[in-house]
Amino acid sequence: MKTFEIGVLLIILLCLPFSVAFAARIEISAPGEQTIPLAMTRLLPMGVGAAQPAIATEFQQVLLGDLDLSGLFDMVDPAAFLGDADKLGLRRNDIDFNQWRMLGSEALIKGGYRVTAGRVTIELRLFDVITQRLLTGRRYVGKLTDVRKIAHTFADQILKSLTGEKGPFASKIAYISKRTGYKELYLMDVDGYHPIQMTNHRSIVLNPDFSPTRKELIFTSYSKGNPDLFRKEIYTGRESRLSLKPGLNIGGRYSPDGREIALTLSKDKNSEIYLLGTDGTIHRRLTNHYSIDVDPSWSPKGNKIAFVSDRRGNPNIFIVDIHSLDVTRLTFEGKYNATPAWSPKGDKIAFSRMDNGVFNVFTIREDGTDERQLTFGKGSKEHPRWSPDGRFLIYSNDLGGEKSIWIMRADGTGGRKISARGGNDSHPAWSDRW
Amino acid sequence: MESSRKQRWQQLQSVFEPGFKQMLLISVLLHLLVPILYYTPLFPKHEIEKPPVYRVNLVNKIVKNPQAGRPEAAPVKQKPAVKPKPKPEPKPAVKPKPVPIPPKPKPVPVKPKPEPKPIPPKPKPEPKPEPVKPKPEPKSAPKPAPVKKKPQPKPAVSKAQESALEARLKKMRAAQKQKASEQARKDKLAALRAAAIAESSNIESPTTDAPVGMMDGKGDQAGVSAVAFVQEFIQKQWSFSKYQAAGSPEAEVKLFYNAHGTLLHYKFLKKSGNSVFDESLIRAITKSRQLSQPLPESMEFHIIFNLKDMLDKS
Amino acid sequence: MPKLTITRLLVMLCVLTLLASGCAKKPVVEQPVAAPESTQVEMTQQQPAAVTEQAVTDTATNAYDAAAAARAAERAASKGLARIHFDFDQYILTPAAKSILVSNAGLLRAAPAVKVLIEGHCDERGSDEYNLALGEKRALAAKNYLVSLGVAADRMSVISYGEEMPIDPAHTKEAWAKNRRANFKVKR
Numbered sequence: 001m002k003t004f005e006i007g008v009l010l011i012i013l014l015c016l017p018f019s020v021a022f023a024a025r026i027e028i029s030a031p032g033e034q035t036i037p038l039a040m041t042r043l044l045p046m047g048v049g050a051a052q053p054a055i056a057t058e059f060q061q062v063l064l065g066d067l068d069l070s071g072l073f074d075m076v077d078p079a080a081f082l083g084d085a086d087k088l089g090l091r092r093n094d095i096d097f098n099q100w101r102m103l104g105s106e107a108l109i110k111g112g113y114r115v116t117a118g119r120v121t122i123e124l125r126l127f128d129v130i131t132q133r134l135l136t137g138r139r140y141v142g143k144l145t146d147v148r149k150i151a152h153t154f155a156d157q158i159l160k161s162l163t164g165e166k167g168p169f170a171s172k173i174a175y176i177s178k179r180t181g182y183k184e185l186y187l188m189d190v191d192g193y194h195p196i197q198m199t200n201h202r203s204i205v206l207n208p209d210f211s212p213t214r215k216e217l218i219f220t221s222y223s224k225g226n227p228d229l230f231r232k233e234i235y236t237g238r239e240s241r242l243s244l245k246p247g248l249n250i251g252g253r254y255s256p257d258g259r260e261i262a263l264t265l266s267k268d269k270n271s272e273i274y275l276l277g278t279d280g281t282i283h284r285r286l287t288n289h290y291s292i293d294v295d296p297s298w299s300p301k302g303n304k305i306a307f308v309s310d311r312r313g314n315p316n317i318f319i320v321d322i323h324s325l326d327v328t329r330l331t332f333e334g335k336y337n338a339t340p341a342w343s344p345k346g347d348k349i350a351f352s353r354m355d356n357g358v359f360n361v362f363t364i365r366e367d368g369t370d371e372r373q374l375t376f377g378k379g380s381k382e383h384p385r386w387s388p389d390g391r392f393l394i395y396s397n398d399l400g401g402e403k404s405i406w407i408m409r410a411d412g413t414g415g416r417k418i419s420a421r422g423g424n425d426s427h428p429a430w431s432d433r434w
Numbered sequence: 435m436e437s438s439r440k441q442r443w444q445q446l447q448s449v450f451e452p453g454f455k456q457m458l459l460i461s462v463l464l465h466l467l468v469p470i471l472y473y474t475p476l477f478p479k480h481e482i483e484k485p486p487v488y489r490v491n492l493v494n495k496i497v498k499n500p501q502a503g504r505p506e507a508a509p510v511k512q513k514p515a516v517k518p519k520p521k522p523e524p525k526p527a528v529k530p531k532p533v534p535i536p537p538k539p540k541p542v543p544v545k546p547k548p549e550p551k552p553i554p555p556k557p558k559p560e561p562k563p564e565p566v567k568p569k570p571e572p573k574s575a576p577k578p579a580p581v582k583k584k585p586q587p588k589p590a591v592s593k594a595q596e597s598a599l600e601a602r603l604k605k606m607r608a609a610q611k612q613k614a615s616e617q618a619r620k621d622k623l624a625a626l627r628a629a630a631i632a633e634s635s636n637i638e639s640p641t642t643d644a645p646v647g648m649m650d651g652k653g654d655q656a657g658v659s660a661v662a663f664v665q666e667f668i669q670k671q672w673s674f675s676k677y678q679a680a681g682s683p684e685a686e687v688k689l690f691y692n693a694h695g696t697l698l699h700y701k702f703l704k705k706s707g708n709s710v711f712d713e714s715l716i717r718a719i720t721k722s723r724q725l726s727q728p729l730p731e732s733m734e735f736h737i738i739f740n741l742k743d744m745l746d747k748s
Numbered sequence: 749m750p751k752l753t754i755t756r757l758l759v760m761l762c763v764l765t766l767l768a769s770g771c772a773k774k775p776v777v778e779q780p781v782a783a784p785e786s787t788q789v790e791m792t793q794q795q796p797a798a799v800t801e802q803a804v805t806d807t808a809t810n811a812y813d814a815a816a817a818a819r820a821a822e823r824a825a826s827k828g829l830a831r832i833h834f835d836f837d838q839y840i841l842t843p844a845a846k847s848i849l850v851s852n853a854g855l856l857r858a859a860p861a862v863k864v865l866i867e868g869h870c871d872e873r874g875s876d877e878y879n880l881a882l883g884e885k886r887a888l889a890a891k892n893y894l895v896s897l898g899v900a901a902d903r904m905s906v907i908s909y910g911e912e913m914p915i916d917p918a919h920t921k922e923a924w925a926k927n928r929r930a931n932f933k934v935k936r
Binding site: 025026027028029031032035037070072073131163391409 | 668671674709739742743
């Protein structure tokens, strides 16, 4: 009897909590819109001075290109813009946010320009349409030729506001071009504009890399009869040979702290990976194998180096720990894996794999999992390199008969050609933020 | 102590002697009923823990007791008028309509509505005659493979139906004996198969044919649940790009809506720590200040925002 | 256990036959059997070398001027040193390549003053860096074989151009076969 009683009590007690009403719990595990609706108005002339619509047009074109590449946005069609788009008002209170909200936009770019005495001033604002807040405001002053640079710089700022990390659009890309008939080193903007020839060796220049700390490049050149490693200061143009050992001095890559250079030397009749000081002295030999070892790429922490070796038969990617010199194999699929590039974020290693004579770009995690093919279709895509923020990859693609430099997002989407025809352009490298 | 208790118990027994135990039992049962009832659609509590992954058509009405149906179905169908009223007889008439819907989710076995099914079983017996053997078991009958699983899904067949089937079977067998022509039977078989296939494709018909309701709806109102509606509404207002994502952020927000569907206040119970993510939620909530339809009552929602489904896909 | 020994025996047998066949191939004369098309080209190019060699002996018999003879040998070498070819992603010398090297070694021995630069090349397939290393392996393979044939090592230097200097820029199998090569350049 007693147990019966207690049992009843227990049951009642157990039931009690269920009879209390809760608020409804909901889980929303993905946004309904996976892009940010953004409205971008045309720059309007500010104050006195003649209107120069060409400035607004160029600015808009450059900024749109960068924002499109970012993949973050869904641009609101300017044809739908209402009255507020034609008003210069850049202050929060001057803006009719409801107009923009009606168009479905969540973010708004407004701006104006002024030209005085050959200098251009561009004022820019990024607003949150929903909360009606100013997200970022910038004023840029420069030469008339700086409009593109200003647009890239503001694009970086927009990404900073909306993702927490600055964009890479105001940086530079180094590459090798054969426009003159010889392979020479060039620099260009991230969208392929302003190509500048950096060397005139009239020989073969290959495989550049940017110093992470100085405005300086290293590359390999045959100009002295041997593939030697050169260093070049970008602004002074000063150039010197950094490593001129007999045999190969190729594939130089600055360590993340800029203090050492990993490269391939074959001074002992076989290609091995070495570490050099920035004065060219050998610090350390990292590999010791009779097979081919080339193409070093530093992990962002600077403690490991991915490289290519055919020590197991076919070219594959391996990783060597620069302290213990332990070597682990990274790639197992495919018959020809080369040109590793470690993401500056550290999570992935991009590389190119040849299949049926055609290279495509892949990524893989450091532990060998999660291999993904990023590029498909015609054209051999080689030499992937990361943007300094790890958002994008550049690579060479021989689609259409000659090589050119292409850019895409790190997930393989948004691929587009950036270098102009006629250069047979290859071996891209992305500078740190400029 | 012991003894005093016993004494009291005896005292009580003496007082309530006759039906006390029964009463106690009823009381217990009644208490048990509370939580059970709580989870039935009779109590449209806002307690649905795991919102299923269906999409909700936001033009659908929000109701307290959504019927079985599809939340994304268009409310074009004015059938509701035709169907629901015949409430008086709960089992037979009403059910037929919802039946075609359930193909996707679990067909809510709760209801013995499978009336429409009995029709397919009938054809089955016919093919069986082939084996000439008098099979007592109707279940094994559906062997005729050609007739897709369609018949099988109807395990909801009741005893009565079974016996009915058996009776029919007997009739059939008798009839079959009369049938001399094998050819005729074959023709019939083919026809049956065709019919079965046709019917099966019918059942798997697209959502346009489905009534507006919830897949797990057990009520009788055409419409969708408030939770499903709010989930869909706020999700639609939320813009966030995978290129903004860093890690796997998760935040929890409490929102309080009045019966007009107006947001009275909200509060972050847990921020994600990722300001870009949290700001996108503020935008989504700000855009959801007014729902497009009133709620059945004022309600509070705890919404967990994360990117599980988006990041998985990439 | 017996299985193991059997496989071991088999492996040894294979190795032995390989060794035997390798030795058998050294004699210069017997390679017309397995000469692929590309090497055939080389062989015809090599013929003139023999012709110029004739000239050397001519001047030598005159015995007028040792220096003149050396110059002639130099000329013969610079004209007569034939290039060799390789298989894809390989730096192992093919029998055809070996026979060419034997002839090249003869020219070099006849002109002891001549120094030679051996250039290793690859076809355009494969990665640039890897091909630079591969080209060097090819050049070194040629050099080492010449050393084994009695050419002094300090007369020869190597350089790799990877895939940077194709003879035939076409993207065809024939072009690739031509481009996978080691060249010999006389340095003075």
